[in-house]
Amino acid sequence: SESQKWTAVDRYIEERLIPKDEALEKALSANRDAGLPSIDVAANQGKLLHLLARMQGAKRILEIGTLGGYSTIWLARALPADGKLVTLELEPHYAGVARRNFAHAGVDGLIEVKVGPALAQLSLMAEEGEAPFDLIFIDADKPNNPAYLGLALKLSRPGTVIIGDNVVRDGEILREDSADDRVQGIRGFFDMLAAEPGVDATAIQTVGVKGYDGFAIGIVS
Ligand code: SAM
Numbered sequence: 366s367e368s369q370k371w372t373a374v375d376r377y378i379e380e381r382l383i384p385k386d387e388a389l390e391k392a393l394s395a396n397r398d399a400g401l402p403s404i405d406v407a408a409n410q411g412k413l414l415h416l417l418a419r420m421q422g423a424k425r426i427l428e429i430g431t432l433g434g435y436s437t438i439w440l441a442r443a444l445p446a447d448g449k450l451v452t453l454e455l456e457p458h459y460a461g462v463a464r465r466n467f468a469h470a471g472v473d474g475l476i477e478v479k480v481g482p483a484l485a486q487l488s489l490m491a492e493e494g495e496a497p498f499d500l501i502f503i504d505a506d507k508p509n510n511p512a513y514l515g516l517a518l519k520l521s522r523p524g525t526v527i528i529g530d531n532v533v534r535d536g537e538i539l540r541e542d543s544a545d546d547r548v549q550g551i552r553g554f555f556d557m558l559a560a561e562p563g564v565d566a567t568a569i570q571t572v573g574v575k576g577y578d579g580f581a582i583g584i585v586s
Pocket of ligand 1: 404405429430435436437453454455456459481482483484
């Protein structure tokens with residue numbers, strides 16, 4: 366089937382371009398053992414995030430949606446020694462698993478995990494005058510994507526890169542009348558990007574081991 370082909374091609378890419386990595390594999394197995402859903406980014410997507418952070422020269426990264434920290438490790442490894450990554454997670458159990466994964470990967474010194482609803486954490490950071498981030502990865506509960514984008518902009522500077530994951534959802538985003546509030550969240554996110562003169566964005570459809578989906582990427586002006 367098509368999806369078997371996408372998976373096989375992801376394997377092909379991974380075998381050639383993504384060296385086996387004990388810490389990343391351990392993170393995925395620790396997540397499985399702890400009962401976390403396997404909704405992390407794929408290896409080639411994790412490496413894309415890592416490369417984008419390096420291209421951006423990011424020293425401060427914000428991630429909304431940690432899960433077990435698989436994407437977080439990829440991003441943290443793009444940081445210089447004096448860099449910082451703040452990652453937000455609702456579930457204390459997930460955050461605990463992520464913290465152990467960070468320690469095992471040797472990146473815990475670069476990462477702050479904030480536990481609780483991301484909306485509250487982001488509002489607090491904005492109120493408290495948190496320094497702007499160089500790269501922001503939005504990958505949490507999709508119904509809140511428009512609100513996350515609004516708060517991400519408050520934590521940005523001209524040149525900040527904002528990335529949003531899962532913005533195609535098997536093409537479901539075409540359904541204006543969808544009863545799925547995640548789809549409506551992504552549609553609201555696109556509408557905001559379209560109306561917001563402060564971000565220049567595009568979105569790319571993807572296929573692979575995680576199915577048919579896509580990501581949006583923009584730069585703040
Ligand atoms: N970025 C992770 C990766 O690729 O390894 C995957 C993140 S997963 C798709 C989404 C995460 O967002 C879940 O761990 C979920 O518990 C968390 N989440 C859901 N609602 C949230 C909220 N209101 N505030 C913060 N995190 C939330």
